[in-house]
Amino acid sequence: MKRLxxxxxxxxxxxxxxxxxxxxxxxxxxxxxxxxxxxxxxxDISRPELIARMQGISQAxxxxxxxxxxxxxxxxxxxxxxxxxxxxxxxxAMMRFTGDLNGxxxxxxxxxxxxxxxxxxxxxxxxxxxxxxxxxxxxxxxAQKGMPAAADQYRELRQKYYGGQSYDxxxxxxxxxxxxxxxxxxxxxxxxxxxLNLEFYPKSARTYLGMAxxxxxxxxxxxxxxxVEKALxxxxxxxxxxxxxxxLKK
Numbered sequence: 092m093k094r095l096x097x098x099x100x101x102x103x104x105x106x107x108x109x110x111x112x113x114x115x116x117x118x119x120x121x122x123x124x125x126x127x128x129x130x131x132x133x134x135d136i137s138r139p140e141l142i143a144r145m146q147g148i149s150q151a152x153x154x155x156x157x158x159x160x161x162x163x164x165x166x167x168x169x170x171x172x173x174x175x176x177x178x179x180x181x182x183x184a185m186m187r188f189t190g191d192l193n194g195x196x197x198x199x200x201x202x203x204x205x206x207x208x209x210x211x212x213x214x215x216x217x218x219x220x221x222x223x224x225x226x227x228x229x230x231x232x233x234a235q236k237g238m239p240a241a242a243d244q245y246r247e248l249r250q251k252y253y254g255g256q257s258y259d260x261x262x263x264x265x266x267x268x269x270x271x272x273x274x275x276x277x278x279x280x281x282x283x284x285x286x287l288n289l290e291f292y293p294k295s296a297r298t299y300l301g302m303a304x305x306x307x308x309x310x311x312x313x314x315x316x317x318x319v320e321k322a323l324x325x326x327x328x329x330x331x332x333x334x335x336x337x338x339l340k341k
Contacts, residue, residue, distance in 0.1 A: 128172040151212035225258040278305040296326035
């Protein structure tokens with residue numbers, strides 16, 4: 092992004108800017124030079140449309156111009172046309188991919204193109220550059236740094252992103268992940284995720300039922316009964332908890 096007074100000039104893949112930029116002109120009333128090195132977007136794309144497209148990409152990924160472009164880098168001349176930064180070519184690859192996918196959807200689904208919901212950057216990214224599930228992120232951190240670090244990371248991400256669409260912080264997300272850990276014969280790991288879930292959902296019958304399953308897998312019948320009874324206290328009509336309690340008390 093090059094600045095001519097208060098004017099922003101767009102080169103390459105894109106720019107995060109205000110709509111007013113689309114109407115800007117270079118000093119002296121001259122139109123700003125055309126963008127360079129466009130490889131995916133049409134070379135004759137209008138400036139307002141180009142800026143709108145770039146705004147959509149940057150907002151979907153929660154990033155600014157510098158993520159893909161040489162822009163405002165200390166000691167560097169701005170060069171929006173440069174292909175130096177790897178994320179720029181990654182973005183191009185994803186634009187090709189989504190364009191191809193959207194082109195195939197109408198045929199694959201047997202619907203008119205006008206009725207197809209288009210796959211966009213935000214479909215997967217939801218405001219973050221790397222579109223991983225929260226449970227995948229926690230699993231990687233736990234494997235590399237231990238569960239306390241993963242728990243701290245969950246709290247930090249929740250504080251930053253809660254209320255948005257980036258990650259699933261609902262009651263069931265950690266509970267479902269913990270259940271998979273139980274099925275993988277990792278009850279201790281499951282219990283740590285379930286304890287973390289109780290910090291935010293202290294009245295979650297599903298979480299207590301998950302803890303009962305984890306303790307049962309560990310062979311701790313007393314703790315399993317205690318937790319399934321807590322689940323029933325919170326949700327007296329929970330059929331799964333009733334059946335589990337009956338089995339445990341046999």
